[in-house]
Amino acid sequence: MASTGERPRTGRARARLGETWRSFALGTLSVIVLLSVWQAVTAGGYISPIFLPSPLQVFRQARRYVTDGSLFWHVMSSGRRVLIGFVLAAIVAIPLGIVLGTSRVAKALFDPILSIIRPLPSLSWIPLTILWFGIDEGQKYAIVFMGTFASALLYVMESTRRVDPLLIKAAQNLGATRVDVLREVILPGSLPGIISGLKVCLALSWTCVLSAEMVAATQGLGALIWFAKDWNNMALVMVGMVSISVTVLMIDTAFRAIEDRILPWERHQRRRD
Amino acid sequence: MAVSTIIVADRVTKIFAEGRRDEVAALQDLSLEVNEGEFICLVGGSGCGKTTFLNLVAGFLSPTDGVIYLRGRRIAGIEPRAGMIFQSYALLPWKTVFGNVEFGPKMKRLPKAERRAIAERFIRMVGLTGFEHFYPGQLSGGMQQRVTLARLLAADPEVFLMDEPFAALDAMTRQVMQEELIRIHEQSRKTTIFVTHNIDEALILADRIIVMSARPGRVKTSIQNDLPRPRHVDMQLSPRYLELKTQIWGHVEEEVRRHIEATPRDPGER
Ligand SMILES: Nc1ncnc2c1ncn2[C@@H]1O[C@H](COP(=O)(O)OP(=O)(O)OP(=O)(O)O)[C@@H](O)[C@H]1O
Ligand SMILES: [Mg+2]
Numbered sequence: 399m400a401s402t403g404e405r406p407r408t409g410r411a412r413a414r415l416g417e418t419w420r421s422f423a424l425g426t427l428s429v430i431v432l433l434s435v436w437q438a439v440t441a442g443g444y445i446s447p448i449f450l451p452s453p454l455q456v457f458r459q460a461r462r463y464v465t466d467g468s469l470f471w472h473v474m475s476s477g478r479r480v481l482i483g484f485v486l487a488a489i490v491a492i493p494l495g496i497v498l499g500t501s502r503v504a505k506a507l508f509d510p511i512l513s514i515i516r517p518l519p520s521l522s523w524i525p526l527t528i529l530w531f532g533i534d535e536g537q538k539y540a541i542v543f544m545g546t547f548a549s550a551l552l553y554v555m556e557s558t559r560r561v562d563p564l565l566i567k568a569a570q571n572l573g574a575t576r577v578d579v580l581r582e583v584i585l586p587g588s589l590p591g592i593i594s595g596l597k598v599c600l601a602l603s604w605t606c607v608l609s610a611e612m613v614a615a616t617q618g619l620g621a622l623i624w625f626a627k628d629w630n631n632m633a634l635v636m637v638g639m640v641s642i643s644v645t646v647l648m649i650d651t652a653f654r655a656i657e658d659r660i661l662p663w664e665r666h667q668r669r670r671d
Numbered sequence: 672m673a674v675s676t677i678i679v680a681d682r683v684t685k686i687f688a689e690g691r692r693d694e695v696a697a698l699q700d701l702s703l704e705v706n707e708g709e710f711i712c713l714v715g716g717s718g719c720g721k722t723t724f725l726n727l728v729a730g731f732l733s734p735t736d737g738v739i740y741l742r743g744r745r746i747a748g749i750e751p752r753a754g755m756i757f758q759s760y761a762l763l764p765w766k767t768v769f770g771n772v773e774f775g776p777k778m779k780r781l782p783k784a785e786r787r788a789i790a791e792r793f794i795r796m797v798g799l800t801g802f803e804h805f806y807p808g809q810l811s812g813g814m815q816q817r818v819t820l821a822r823l824l825a826a827d828p829e830v831f832l833m834d835e836p837f838a839a840l841d842a843m844t845r846q847v848m849q850e851e852l853i854r855i856h857e858q859s860r861k862t863t864i865f866v867t868h869n870i871d872e873a874l875i876l877a878d879r880i881i882v883m884s885a886r887p888g889r890v891k892t893s894i895q896n897d898l899p900r901p902r903h904v905d906m907q908l909s910p911r912y913l914e915l916k917t918q919i920w921g922h923v924e925e926e927v928r929r930h931i932e933a934t935p936r937d938p939g940e941r
Binding site: 564565567568569570571572573574575578582583586587589661662663 | 729731749750751753754755757759761762763764765766774775778779806807808822826
């Protein structure tokens with residue numbers, strides 16, 4: 399019986415590559431099967447196109463909206479709202495969260511406010527934000543901000559607080575001042591936690607923006623879906639839905655690439671096990 | 672006497688959770704003087720307050736009673752003059768070997784070129800040249816402990832404190848590290864307080880061995896280790912070595928027994 403641990407390194411790398419390919423092939427296969435079944439039941443007349451349009455209908459709709467550029471335009475308007483709202487929330491939440499994570503007094507001051515804001519779903523902010531900002535872009539940013547800020551703050555606080563106190567002691571023992579500890583230990587130590595928290599918040603901002611667009615907007619994926627529903631065009635609704643999935647997937651991939659860049663030590667840790 | 676004392680611990684007492692039901696007297700009236708350049712080994716049973724004493728010298732803890740002086744200055748607050756090596760390495764995982772070793776000089780705001788020269792020198796001294804750009808997570812335990820040694824040397828504190836630095840290493844690596852430490856000490860003559868459970872380790876490293884009493888810890892006895900330097904593993908066969916070992920073991924055993932009898936159901940610490 400040969401143990402796998404004795405296999406030469408190149409063999410192991412090749413095995414891993416093979417595994418990647420196999421899971422990719424399996425994934426593709428399952429999508430193809432899903433599409434075929436979907437096409438068969440809709441084209442075969444088992445399900446009325448009123449309830450579920452066929453993949454081909456969805457594809458035709460998509461092609462129309464892609465070629466005239468309007469789909470791209472909707473994606474970009476939603477994307478811009480997400481980005482601006484999310485970045486604003488992150489810009490405020492990161493420094494504030496670090497302060498709250500390191501100072502007991504600040505935490506005691508903020509905790510009650512935070513526990514009031516945090517459970518509120520972003521939808522509940524729609525009336526107030528419309529009152530304050532009207533229905534233009536500012537209101538969309540505000541919805542995203544209010545919907546993600548408290549969670550982002552909480553993630554930052556938690557990751558800051560979870561930095562190993564022994565590392566802080568070691569740094570101080572080597573002559574680090576308070577500011578040095580913050581810059582050299584607390585910031586990099588909490589960074590992995592902050593980034594994974596922000597990833598969750600980014601997904602959350604999409605939910606916020608889409609619901610805000612469904613209530614009051616003339617552009618963006620949420621608005622597109624809502625108009626399509628009013629026009630009874632379920633194929634277009636599904637085009638909107640697929641666009642959301644694809645966009646979020648692309649952003650997630652980009653985020654992961656950035657993550658590998660700024661957390662090189664994490665990658666090594668992962669590679670070890 | 673020509674030798675000067677560098678550390679003076681004067682009737683140091685440390686009581687954790689004082690006044691509470693789970694109060695623990697870790698150290699009681701511990702007095703100790705350490706000479707400039709001396710290599711001291713602290714031995715004693717588990718829980719007798721060795722780590723606590725090092726933490727007091729490094730200023731991570733403050734004594735309940737008594738004072739510790741370092742070169743005549745009272746220790747109050749974290750003390751970069753007393754550099755610590757932790758049993759669990761405590762390397763910064765997001766810094767490379769180079770970044771970790773360079774940390775002390777960087778905190779002293781030395782210019783970049785100088786920092787680099789210092790870091791490279793000590794990385795070479797502990798035999799890690801070629802691994803400068805590795806992260807701690809990519810190194811074996813022995814290599815990581817060597818990084819902590821290089822980091823301490825580069826920071827150049829006035830006193831070295833080492834808390835069982837080699838306890839987690841295998842016997843062979845441990846022996847190599849001990850020889851390295853002897854060599855480094857002979858070169859730098861840096862005052863060192865080294866905690867160990869291992870009497871052989873103490874005999875090979877120390878100028879003086881302090882046996883601590885069971886909790887609450889104080890100095891039970893201080894034994895001058897007159898084995899000739901440079902030392903080598905061979906000397907473990909010499910009669911003087913065995914004599915010293917028996918003597919120290921006698922003291923330690925007595926305390927360990929006392930401790931076990933005093934606390935029959937002690938919930939084993941760490
Ligand atoms: N932070 C703390 N709070 C409460 N009790 C503590 C604390 N640190 C240590 N103690 C107690 O003080 C006593 C001495 O602990 P210390 O860690 O100094 O022992 P040690 O001699 O280093 O033991 P070992 O050889 O097992 O490392 C122990 O009984 C321990 O439980
Ligand atoms: Mg200890």
